[in-house]
Amino acid sequence: MHKKRQKPKNLKAALSNLFSYCKKEAGIILFALIMAALGAVLTIAGPNQISKITDYIYNGLTGGISSEAVQEDIQKQIQSGQINIMDYLPEGTDPSSIDFQNLDLTDKNSELAQNIVNNIRLSDEFRAAHQDDGIDMNGIFKVAVFLLGLYLISALCSFSQHFIMATVTQKLSKRMRKDIDGKINRLPLKYFSEHSYGDVLSRVTNDVDTIGQAFSNSLAAIVSAAAQFIGCLIMMYYTNWILGTTTVVTTLLGLVLMVLIMKHSQHYFTDRQRSLGELNGYIEEMYAGHDVIRISGAEGQVRERFEKLNGAVRTANYKSQFLSGLMQPLMTFIGNFGYVAVCIIGALLVMKGQITFGVITAFLIYVRLFEQPLRQISQGMTNIQSAAAASERVFEFLSEEELEDESAKMANVEEVEGDVVFSHVKFSYPSVPDKEIIHDFSVHVKPGQKAAIVGPTGAGKTTLVNLLMRFFEPTGGTITIDGVDTKDMTRENVHRKFGMVLQDTWLFEGSVRENLLYNNENVSEETMINACKACGIHSFIKALPQGYDTILTDNTSISAGQKQLLTIARAMIQNSPMLILDEATSSVDTRTELLTQRAMDQLTQKRTSFVIAHRLSTIKNADIILVMRDGDIVEQGNHEELLAKGGFYADLYTSQFEQSEVQA
Structure with missing residues (x-):
């Protein structure tokens, strides 16, 4: 659905938030800005001295x-x-x-x-x-030495501010990315269900880079240009007010037009950052499901949507860059017009004897120095506008509602037996509070039991696991572990009690060893190898070019089933007191499933485990099977008991058995 264009943002408020964020670096940034301004001021003193040299030469040659x-x-x-x-x-x-x-x-x-x-x-x-x-060479030499010292000091100030701003910018960008990374871990899952991963990634990369570039290249340039602009104004009127007024009038038109352009172009910069985030999110999603798109023959539909989003980015870029691009040729024209006006009026003043020839030379330089800051300010404000739009997205993300503060929670279960009780649990997703997913769920899973949760798609199986892990909070009822309400425990404490194997496997770019030992310390080589043998992947890993030290990349030849077995081995190595297996065998073939099942049986021994499965043949040995439909438990018992009842579970099992026979 087409989204309405966002209203223009408040540039002042956005910059205020951005500068408030930089309080830690305020002192060093202020020093760099002072250096930038000082360098510009020292440069301004040059034309007045050059006019003296011009007069020395002119008068020496003309007598x-x-x-x-x-x-x-x-x-x-x-x-x-x-x-x-x-x-x-x-x-x-x-x-x-x-x-x-x-x-x-x-x-x-x-x-x-x-x-x-x-x-x-x-x-x-x-x-x-x-x-x-003749020409007064002694006077020229003195002025030249003075100018040389002046410009050397100005260059030193400029170098200092560039070095400082480059250093501070990188530190600021690093801190901002760190804050975003920390914020990601404090956000509830509902945020990621409402925003694409690509949009979040765009805030971390594109938006932070835009802010960093604006600070590094534009902030000091704007301050330097402003100092140069004011200094030139003072020096021109000090030298000759008539030529000073001429220069100001010719430049004033460009300044007014620049302000008007900036006023009308800000919302295009906001649209550009927003549309870029949407495009990145869509690209990330489509590349992740590239195979499905090709198999479904949906390339045309995807291409059409991509062209629409890409067109929005192009339009926003075109309009923002076109309007900001008008500033450069506009100021060039104003500057050239200023040269002509100074030459004509200056010649008239020389003829009247009101100024010397050197004053005209000085003013020709002043015209360039006076309109040059306007160019720099216009270009810098273009970058600042982009940074303001980017900072709004970053600070919008950083200001999102976080998970509740759990520093005051004292309940901490260390030695876990695994006694888990769901008592009249109810749940509705925050985005749709009127639609209740879990109605009135109650069950008692004793220590060491293997509890299987089965049911059709949308019955609420994965939702139960999310509630157990405190990814979401129940809207009613309680969940306890060894008699302690999970709401009284920190999320970190709850998460440490569970090992998880999910349907969606996750392996990062690193060695096989690093993936297996992820976030686990002091694990022996023997323990790691035994876990891989139990999962039947030790031989496969040894056959890789560098064995356990082989780097896994997108080009590494590894099947979906082997990835799943690696994640199961990782859970075995973690050795948590309780387990959650969410469709852990969904990506393996029937033969591998038997091997994986034996590994999982070994993994779940003496551990309270929750298994979500669509293949009912994999949970025959479960101590208790919870049959869910429409958010309620409709049946519970072991495999034989539920088959004997001839109810909903029996229908599910029979339909899968018949389907297997048809496929065979």
Whole structure:
């Protein structure tokens, strides 16, 4: 069914949750951000010094006044009467309003002083008097050394923040994955019945990686860009307010458009992360059931569903990337327009004598430094938007309702005899509380007894096991082990009392030995080999290339039945006081079943065991057989007693026997 698109998320709230999660790293992150800002600020001081070098060179080549020392020399000549300043006053200037004795021609903020200097600079007589001055190499050298030190310190600050953020990001990602892993173990089973494994996996991998990349590449860049933006603004207005205003106006348009684009693109980033999680979940499910899909001829239906989910990912990616991609060419255009505006207006100001040629050079650099932060901020905010959407999914998972805190539970059964009592147990799944699965279940399984649970599909057999293991809690009644209510015991304590062999085998990528000894310590080689011999797989394992040290992978040639026997051997090695066997022989052939049955009989000796079986021939020797139908026990007794009754169990057994004869 098509899902409605999620509403745009609150970017501020998402980032607030993300930064709150980073409190442990707040100090070192703050230091890295300060280094990023400091590096940007030091870079901003460069253009003002470069303008001095430009003036040194320009005035040296043109014979103009190139330094404050030369301007002071001019002032001395004026005061000594060698130059008649009245000849160089701008047109319309009242001489009586000027204090010629105290006039400071080096004052760059004095329009009158600069006009006088520029007019004198245009005088042929004065140019001829100073044509031998040349380029002030000493002044250039001093500025160059200062610039070199400035840029070296800036580079060091930048390197420091990159190193720190890369280190912190990996630690943060590691902690986040660890928290998710711990959260998985604290979630009730109902969560996994409502969410696909692929979606959970996407939160652990894609979403955490997205957050890590945003922290590593974007957070410091945004802070650095903001510092550079503010610093450039201050320096431009300090140097010349007219050119500063020109640059700001041309850039303001791009800033406004960037904010509008960000506002309308956030929900596409949210849709992208959600649709990617759905696609991953579907792919994981379809690959797991690939053989069934091919046998059922459902490739077309699967492909159609895949194309729909893949199309949703493509659409969300396209819209989010298209809108965010507009920012880069937009800011490039605004930057180029700013260059043109500065050149035109700067030339007019030079002609009027209000600025020097070096100021234009400085502003050309300022334009680049001023619009560059906007590009970085736009790109960084694109990544931050992705991180915000990813963090919402991660923190949504971390905030899911957990299993109850059991730290206060004191009941702890160590030496277990295996006396298990179900007393008027009732159960409904949390997702459908109105539909009762187990109605009124009561049974007493004595220590060492083998209790078989049989019945048609959906009768509630596996549900009983889930209740016994406390994967779910009964909605009514009690379950006790040696007289202790399982609700008063911790789940860990309950789980340690049982060994389980499930219908769905689970082997991980590792050696055969590691799979057999999984979570079991101090197990001797002899014990492991005896368990494998009892299950009839010792010869098979020895025939593998490295025997018990053979690494099991997807390419290892091993049948479903052999996997099942490995899990049975693992349960034998675990040596728990009680056992749960859920369709443990469902994946083995008839001949192997006999061997497995003998191994299971040995495994269940002197242990209270619960066996769920569809093949009734495998539970003939059970001490008590519980026949379930529609959540109730309709019959109970041993094999002979139930056959003699001629009831529901007898019908089940007879139908299986007739089916076996037909297949034979």
